[in-house]
Amino acid sequence: xxxxxxxxxxxxxxxxxxxxxxxxxxxxxxxxxxxxxxxxxxxxxxxxxxxxxxxxxxxxxxxxxxxxxxxxxxxxxxxxxxxxxxxxxxxxxxxxxxxxxxxxxxxxxxxxxxxxxxxxxxxxxx
Numbered sequence: 001x002x003x004x005x006x007x008x009x010x011x012x013x014x015x016x017x018x019x020x021x022x023x024x025x026x027x028x029x030x031x032x033x034x035x036x037x038x039x040x041x042x043x044x045x046x047x048x049x050x051x052x053x054x055x056x057x058x059x060x061x062x063x064x065x066x067x068x069x070x071x072x073x074x075x076x077x078x079x080x081x082x083x084x085x086x087x088x089x090x091x092x093x094x095x096x097x098x099x100x101x102x103x104x105x106x107x108x109x110x111x112x113x114x115x116x117x118x119x120x121x122x123x124x125x126x
Contacts, residue, residue: 008120021097
C-alpha cells in the first residue's frame, strides 16, 4: 500500500485548503483511511477518518475540527480528500494520510494504521 499526501500550503486564518491523498494497493481488507497531524513540539494527533463498510463509508472527526473539516473519497481515482475551512493558526501542522485495519473503537489510534503517506505541511498565519 502506498499513499501520497499533497495540497498543503501557507494560508491566512479563515481561509480554506484541500488536502489530497493518492492511494494505491489498497485491498478490500482496508477498514479505514484517515488523516493525522503533527504540530511542532507536539505528538501526532487524530484529525479525521473514514470507516469503510462495503460500499458505504462513515466519517469520524476530532472535536477540534468538527464542523470545519470534511472528508471525502473518490473510489474510482483512489483518492481521499480533506477539505479544511475556517482554518486557525492552531491547525498548523504536518498532515499525514494513513490507511489500515483498525477496529472501530480504535479508529482514532494512529497505532492502528499500518500505511502512511509522507506528510504535507499546512501553515496558517494569524
